[in-house]
Amino acid sequence: MQRNNSKSMTPSRSFSRREFLAGTSLLLAGSTLPLWGADEKAKKPEPIIDIHQHTNYGGRSDEQLLAHQRAMGITTSILLPSGRPLEVPSTHSGKSNGLAAKCLGNESVLAMAKQFPGEFVFGANEITDLPEAHQELEKYLKLGAVIIAEQKFGVECDSKPSHMVAELAQEYNVPVLLHFQHEMYNLHFERFHTMLEKFPKVNFIGHAQTWWANIDKDHKDQKILYPKTKVTQGGLTDRLLSDYPNMFGDLSAGSGLNALVRDEEHTHGFLERHQDKLVYGSDCVDTIGRGPGCQGAQTIAAIRRLAPSKKIERKLLYENAKKLFRI
Numbered sequence: 001m002q003r004n005n006s007k008s009m010t011p012s013r014s015f016s017r018r019e020f021l022a023g024t025s026l027l028l029a030g031s032t033l034p035l036w037g038a039d040e041k042a043k044k045p046e047p048i049i050d051i052h053q054h055t056n057y058g059g060r061s062d063e064q065l066l067a068h069q070r071a072m073g074i075t076t077s078i079l080l081p082s083g084r085p086l087e088v089p090s091t092h093s094g095k096s097n098g099l100a101a102k103c104l105g106n107e108s109v110l111a112m113a114k115q116f117p118g119e120f121v122f123g124a125n126e127i128t129d130l131p132e133a134h135q136e137l138e139k140y141l142k143l144g145a146v147i148i149a150e151q152k153f154g155v156e157c158d159s160k161p162s163h164m165v166a167e168l169a170q171e172y173n174v175p176v177l178l179h180f181q182h183e184m185y186n187l188h189f190e191r192f193h194t195m196l197e198k199f200p201k202v203n204f205i206g207h208a209q210t211w212w213a214n215i216d217k218d219h220k221d222q223k224i225l226y227p228k229t230k231v232t233q234g235g236l237t238d239r240l241l242s243d244y245p246n247m248f249g250d251l252s253a254g255s256g257l258n259a260l261v262r263d264e265e266h267t268h269g270f271l272e273r274h275q276d277k278l279v280y281g282s283d284c285v286d287t288i289g290r291g292p293g294c295q296g297a298q299t300i301a302a303i304r305r306l307a308p309s310k311k312i313e314r315k316l317l318y319e320n321a322k323k324l325f326r327i
């Protein structure tokens with residue numbers, strides 16, 4: 001080290017240990033805090049809204065559900081209840097109770113949303129043609145339910161009870177999500193356009209096998225629920241999304257994932273055309289939230305890989321749902 005022997009230098013004042021430590025702390029804070037803040041901002045995950053989850057899905061515990069959603073990186077999950085367990089024709093004599101997957105009802109999703117406010121919100125549901133359905137749905141809509149769903153019962157999609165559900169949705173300004181499955185749930189999908197026309201102020205969300213199979217104009221055999229063939233543009237689902245401002249699509253479940261990956265060339269154009277009408281949902285029974293067994297995580301990965309642009313990806317995973325549910 002070079003020594004300065006100049007006698008003209010003014011001697012420096014001695015610093016106490018307390019002053020030295022205080023000055024060092026300020027220097028370190030000034031030099032490191034902005035960089036730490038920038039790093040944290042850069043690492044902050046992008047928000048994702050999952051519009052389709054269930055409590056007790058396949059017997060999964062609330063703790064497992066919470067861990068699953070967090071592992072997938074979900075910011076907000078919408079919990080969809082089942083109707084009450086009854087042996088009636090529209091539940092196929094009880095076989096479709098719990099949405100045919102052991103899912104629990106209105107009280108369960110409300111309790112989870114109360115326990116984790118902001119991270120979970122809840123829907124309202126009841127067997128469509130049950131005489132008490134209006135009263136039960138309205139009870140939970142008044143408590144803050146953001147959707148009527150998942151409507152998964154053996155009724156005609158344009159029946160009088162279905163009209164009742166739409167009228168309530170219109171009154172409370174919430175969407176209705178329907179599980180379309182040939183000869184099982186929300187029957188006669190080919191007539192659903194009449195509901196869209198009768199209730200133009202109600203946002204309907206299509207979901208499940210028959211909804212997604214019919215993106216293909218050449219889908220003729222409605223008994224085939226998970227088609228693997230190439231897709232010809234212009235199927236019934238494609239047209240409903242194009243022609244009706246109040247029709248939306250839920251990308252969840254194996255049916256949604258199959259629609260994304262069965263013909264990836266078609267998918268690029270489909271996501272481009274309907275970029276403002278599609279929303280991410282998981283509808284995943286997995287307990288881990290990652291890996292090859294988690295269909296919800298696979299759907300997120302498929303959206304990120306197949307979306308034509310980053311802007312469209314963000315719409316599908318977050319922005320469309322944020323707008324639709326006013327979250």
